[in-house]
Amino acid sequence: MEHYYQPEIECASREQIRAWQDERLVKQVQNVWDHVPYYRKKMEEKGVTPADIQSTADLHKLPFLTKEDLREAYPYGLLARPLEDCVRIQSTSGTTGRRVVAFYTQHDLDLWEECCARAIMAAGGTKNDVCHVCYGYGLFTGGPGLNGGSHKVGCLTLPMSSGNTERQIQFMCDLGSTILCCTPSYAAYLAESILERGLQDKIKLKAGIFGAEAWTEEMRRDIEEKLGIKAYDIYGLTEISGPGVSFECSAQTGMHINEDHFIAEIINPQTGEVLPDGEKGELVFTSITKEAFPLLRYRTRDICVLTREKCSCGRTHVKMSKPMGRSDDMLIVKGVNVFPSQIETVLMNNGYPANYQILVDRVNNSDTIEVQVEMTPEMFSDSISQITAKERELVSDLKAMLGIYAQVKLVAPKTITRSEGTAVRVIDKRNLYKN
Amino acid sequence: MTVKQISVFLENKPGKLAAFTKILSENGINMRALSLAETSDFGILRLIVDDTYKTSTLLKDEGFVFSITKVLAVAIPDKPGSLNAAIEVLGNAQINIEYMYAVTTHAKGLAYMIFRVADNAAAIDAFTKNGIKVICQDEFE
Numbered sequence: 001m002e003h004y005y006q007p008e009i010e011c012a013s014r015e016q017i018r019a020w021q022d023e024r025l026v027k028q029v030q031n032v033w034d035h036v037p038y039y040r041k042k043m044e045e046k047g048v049t050p051a052d053i054q055s056t057a058d059l060h061k062l063p064f065l066t067k068e069d070l071r072e073a074y075p076y077g078l079l080a081r082p083l084e085d086c087v088r089i090q091s092t093s094g095t096t097g098r099r100v101v102a103f104y105t106q107h108d109l110d111l112w113e114e115c116c117a118r119a120i121m122a123a124g125g126t127k128n129d130v131c132h133v134c135y136g137y138g139l140f141t142g143g144p145g146l147n148g149g150s151h152k153v154g155c156l157t158l159p160m161s162s163g164n165t166e167r168q169i170q171f172m173c174d175l176g177s178t179i180l181c182c183t184p185s186y187a188a189y190l191a192e193s194i195l196e197r198g199l200q201d202k203i204k205l206k207a208g209i210f211g212a213e214a215w216t217e218e219m220r221r222d223i224e225e226k227l228g229i230k231a232y233d234i235y236g237l238t239e240i241s242g243p244g245v246s247f248e249c250s251a252q253t254g255m256h257i258n259e260d261h262f263i264a265e266i267i268n269p270q271t272g273e274v275l276p277d278g279e280k281g282e283l284v285f286t287s288i289t290k291e292a293f294p295l296l297r298y299r300t301r302d303i304c305v306l307t308r309e310k311c312s313c314g315r316t317h318v319k320m321s322k323p324m325g326r327s328d329d330m331l332i333v334k335g336v337n338v339f340p341s342q343i344e345t346v347l348m349n350n351g352y353p354a355n356y357q358i359l360v361d362r363v364n365n366s367d368t369i370e371v372q373v374e375m376t377p378e379m380f381s382d383s384i385s386q387i388t389a390k391e392r393e394l395v396s397d398l399k400a401m402l403g404i405y406a407q408v409k410l411v412a413p414k415t416i417t418r419s420e421g422t423a424v425r426v427i428d429k430r431n432l433y434k435n
Numbered sequence: 436m437t438v439k440q441i442s443v444f445l446e447n448k449p450g451k452l453a454a455f456t457k458i459l460s461e462n463g464i465n466m467r468a469l470s471l472a473e474t475s476d477f478g479i480l481r482l483i484v485d486d487t488y489k490t491s492t493l494l495k496d497e498g499f500v501f502s503i504t505k506v507l508a509v510a511i512p513d514k515p516g517s518l519n520a521a522i523e524v525l526g527n528a529q530i531n532i533e534y535m536y537a538v539t540t541h542a543k544g545l546a547y548m549i550f551r552v553a554d555n556a557a558a559i560d561a562f563t564k565n566g567i568k569v570i571c572q573d574e575f576e
Binding site: 375376380382384385387388409410411412413414 | 440442444445446451472473474476477479481498499500501502504533534551
C-alpha cells in the first residue's frame with residue numbers, strides 16, 4: 001500500500017497544482033522585488049516588473065540566478081527577511097572557494113521537513129519505523145533535513161550522523177533500524193561491512209533513502225540485494241532547501257518534484273530557452289513558498305528530463321530523471337562539490353604548474369580523487385623528504401580547500417596530455433551518468 | 436673538494452629507468468656512482484658520471500627534471516669498521532647525513548663512499564682533521 005504524508009497535496013489534480021503555483025509565484029515575485037534589491041536590479045536590467053508576472057506562463061520572463069550570483073551576494077544579498085526572522089543557516093558541502101549559505105525561517109524549516117517527510121513515507125515509512133540517519137549533521141543539509149522529516153512522520157529517529165561504521169551497524173542491529181538514510185556510496189559500504197560480519201540476519205532494514213551524489217541502477221540493485229531492502233533516490237540542493245526537493249516513489253522511475261513549493265523548468269544551458277517536457281536540459285528551480293531565501297529561476301547545472309506521465313503511485317507531481325550530467329565542470333566526490341578551478345588555485349598557490357589532471361574513481365563503492373601534477377625543476381630536489389614534505393603540504397591545502405582528501409601524484413614533465421583547445425582536466429572513471 | 440651529483444626525477448613505472456640509462460649508453464657516458472631512492476609514485480636516481488656537463492645538456496634536451504648537487508666523496512680502507520669510523524666523525528661534529536651510498540672503485544684496498552650532508556665545508560673539515568681522505572671531481576672523470 002502506498003503511503004502519503006500529505007495525500008491532498010501529493011495527489012492533487014494538475015489544475016490544482018497549477019493554481020497553487022500561479023498564485024504563489026505572483027506573490028513571491030512581488031516579495032522578492034520588494035525585499036531583495038540584488039534580484040530587483042536583475043529584473044530591472046531585463047525590463048521586467050512584478051506586473052509582468054501574472055502566472056507560471058510568464059515565468060520565462062524572469063532573469064536566472066546562478067551559483068556565481070550566490071557567491072557575489074554572499075552572505076546576505078539574497079535574503080528576503082530580516083535576520084531576526086531567521087532561525088537557521090545551512091551551507092553547501094566543503095567547497096571553501098564557492099561556499100553558499102542559505103537562510104531559513106521556522107516556516108521554511110517546517111516546509112522543508114514536510115518535503116522530507118513525503119520522501120520517507122513514499123519509501124514506506126510510518127510512525128512505526130526506526131529511521132537511521134547517517135547523513136552528516138551540521139552545515140550539510142542531509143542530516144538535518146531527513147532528521148526533521150523523520151520527526152514529522154513520527155518515526156523513532158536515530159540521529160547517527162556519518163562515520164563510525166562499527167557503531168552504525170551495532171545500533172542498526174540492537175535498535176532495529178528499518179529505514180536507512182545516507183549517501184548511496186556509504187550504503188554500499190555499510191552493506192559490505194554487514195555481509196563481512198555475517199550480520200545480514202540481524203538487521204531489520206526494509207528501505208533506504210539515498211541521495212547527495214550520483215549513483216547508477218547497478219548500484220541500486222547491488223545495495224537492494226545485499227541489504228534486502230528497496231532503495232529510493234532523493235534529490236535536493238541547499239540553495240533551494242536541501243534534500244526532499246524531489247524524491248522517488250514505489251515506481252522507482254524518477255523523482256517527484258514537490259511542485260507546490262518548487263516550480264521546475266528545463267532549459268537549454270547554452271541559450272537559456274525553456275524546453276518542453278521530455279527534452280534533456282538543465283534543471284531550473286523557482287522557490288515559491290520560501291520566506292528567508294527565495295530563489296527565482298535558480299540554475300542547478302544538473303542535466304535531466306521532466307515527465308508528467310501518470311505515475312503508478314498515485315502522485316501527480318512532475319517527475320525528474322536522475323541527473324544525467326552537469327552543464328558546468330563541477331564534480332561530486334564523496335557527496336562534496338568539487339570544482340577543478342579550486343584545485344587549480346591550490347596548485348598555483350603552492351608553486352605548481354597549472355598543468356594537471358584530476359582522476360576520479362570509485363573503489364569498493366567509495367569515491368577517490370587523485371590530482372596528477374607534473375614535476376618541475378623548481379619543485380625538484382635531490383632529497384625525497386623535501387619533495388614529500390611539499391607534497392604533504394599540497395595534500396593538506398587541497399583538503400582545506402575541498403573538504404575531502406585528494407591524493408597527489410607527481411608525474412614526469414610533459415606526460416599530461418596537452419589537448420588542443422579545452423584541456424582534458426578531469427577523467428571520471430565512475431561512469432555515473434549513463435544515458 | 437666536492438663532487439657533482441646529478442639527481443633525476445623518474446616515475447616509478449616499468450621502463451622509465453631503462454629509458455634513462457639508454458640515453459647514457461647511446462651517448463657513451465660512464466656512470467661512476469649510482470643510487471636510487473623511491474616512493475610508491477616516483478624515484479630519484481642519483482648518479483655521478485664521467486662528464487657532468489655533457490650529461491646535463493643531454494638531460495635538458497630530453498626534457499628530464501634534474502638537479503645538480505655538490506656531495507662529498509671519501510675514500511676509506513676496504514676493511515671492517517672503517518665506514519663506522521667515518522660516520523662517527525660526522526656524528527661527533529653534529530653533522531646530519533641526509534643520505535649516503537657506496538661506490539665501486541678500482542683503487543686497491545679502498546672503498547668510496549658518497550655523503551650528502553647539510554654542511555659540506557664542516558664535513559670536509561671534520562673528515563680531514565680525522566685523517567679521512569676526501570676525493571675530488573677529477574678522480575671520477
